[in-house]
Each structure stands twice: as structure tokens, then as C-alpha cells.
Amino acid sequence: MAKLLAEEFTLKKSHQKVVIRSFAPGDQEVIQQFAKRIARETTHTLKYETMPDMTSDQLAFQCEGFLKHPVNLTMGVFFNDQLFGSLRFFQRIENHPWVKHIATFGMAVAKDYWTEGLGSKMLELMIEHAKKEGVLRIEAEVRAVNENGVRLYQRHGFKIEGLREKAAFIDGNYVDEYYIAKILS
Numbered sequence: 001m002a003k004l005l006a007e008e009f010t011l012k013k014s015h016q017k018v019v020i021r022s023f024a025p026g027d028q029e030v031i032q033q034f035a036k037r038i039a040r041e042t043t044h045t046l047k048y049e050t051m052p053d054m055t056s057d058q059l060a061f062q063c064e065g066f067l068k069h070p071v072n073l074t075m076g077v078f079f080n081d082q083l084f085g086s087l088r089f090f091q092r093i094e095n096h097p098w099v100k101h102i103a104t105f106g107m108a109v110a111k112d113y114w115t116e117g118l119g120s121k122m123l124e125l126m127i128e129h130a131k132k133e134g135v136l137r138i139e140a141e142v143r144a145v146n147e148n149g150v151r152l153y154q155r156h157g158f159k160i161e162g163l164r165e166k167a168a169f170i171d172g173n174y175v176d177e178y179y180i181a182k183i184l185s
């Protein structure tokens with residue numbers, strides 16, 4: 001089972017200390033609240049404001065079941081038992097002999113905490129874990145308009161491989177996404 005034990009991280013600008021760790025069974029409520037916050041604050045993920053609440057089975061899976069596969073990893077950024085950032089990393093198609101070296105991820109940080117180095121720190125922890133687990137390719141999609149996200153991923157060695165035109169229809173506009181990937185050696 002892949003699990004990140006509690007690690008303290010000092011935010012770059014405010015110098016506030018937060019804890020980064022994998023989700024645990026008691027985190028269901030904060031995960032739900034965080035998903036709603038992300039839906040309010042950004043359209044760069046798949047969370048949207050009128051989205052139904054996650055079921056208790058879905059939340060339990062996020063906290064426990066998901067971590068049973070050794071490649072899969074969750075990360076939450078905690079301060080005073082509240083959640084301010086998260087990352088989920090997982091094998092894209094579980095245990096398929098031809099593509100088990102490929103994993104993907106999704107991440108978000110609460111707006112008040114942007115530019116404090118949390119995105120970078122979570123990517124570093126993810127890449128370290130991926131190398132240990134023998135993942136050779138990490139791939140994801142990022143909205144082309146998400147300049148901060150694109151720049152962050154490029155800084156961590158991701159390359160843009162192509163364009164997914166009209167990949168989402170958000171607030172009345174079609175938006176494109178980049179296919180990004182990083183090869184680990």
C-alpha cells in the first residue's frame with residue numbers, strides 16, 4: 001500500500017507550516033468541503049459548483065481503497081485539520097501488462113495558498129514516489145488557458161505532446177487542453 005506519512009512543509013511566502021500526508025479514513029468530510037471550495041474557486045479542474053456530493057462509498061474509496069494499489073498515492077495539505085491542497089496519482093489502466101508503466105494525476109490548491117510552493121512540493125513528492133514504483137511515464141491533460149498550471153508542469157520536466165481541441169465546454173466557451181507527459185528514467 002502506498003502511503004505518504006506526515007511531512008511538514010513551510011509555505012514559501014507566509015512561512016506558515018502545513019502538513020502533507022496521504023488521506024486517512026477520518027478525512028471524508030474535509031475532502032468533500034475541499035471539493036466544493038475548488039469548484040467555487042477555479043474552472044481548471046473537473047469540479048463544478050452544482051456537482052452532487054460524493055457518496056460515502058466514493059469518499060471511503062478516496063481515503064482507503066484507492067491506496068491499496070502500490071502505484072496509487074493521495075496527498076493532502078493540512079493546516080488545523082482543514083484541507084488546502086490535494087493530489088491524486090494513479091496507474092492509468094490498472095495492471096495492464098502493456099501500459100502499467102503509465103500513471104496520471106490531478107491536483108489542486110486552495111486559492112489563498114497559490115504561489116506558496118505547494119504545487120511544486122506535491123509534484124516533487126509525486127515524482128519521487130513514481131520513480132520508486134517503477135513508473136516510466138506520467139501523463140495528464142491541462143487546460144491551455146491554465147498558464148500557471150502549464151508553467152508549473154513544464155518547470156517539473158513535463159513536455160507538451162499535443163492539443164486536445166474543444167476538450168471542455170465551460171461557461172459558454174469551448175476550451176482546449178494540452179496533453180502533457182514526463183518520461184522518468
Ligand SMILES: CC(C)(COP(=O)(O)OP(=O)(O)OC[C@H]1O[C@@H](n2cnc3c(N)ncnc32)[C@H](O)[C@@H]1OP(=O)(O)O)[C@@H](O)C(=O)NCCC(=O)NCCS
Pocket residue numbers: 042044045107108109110113114115116117118119120121141142143146148149151152
Ligand atoms: C496550478 C496550481 C496547482 C499551482 O499551485 P501552487 O501551489 O500555486 O504552485 P507553486 O506555488 O508551486 O507554483 C506556482 C507558479 O506559478 C506562478 N504564478 C504566478 N502568478 C500566479 C497566480 N496568480 N496563481 C498561481 N500561480 C502563479 C508562481 O509564481 C509559481 O511559479 P514560480 O515558482 O516560478 O514563481 C494552483 O494554481 C491551482 O490549484 N490552480 C487551480 C486548479 C488547477 O489548475 N489544477 C491543475 C489542473 S491540471
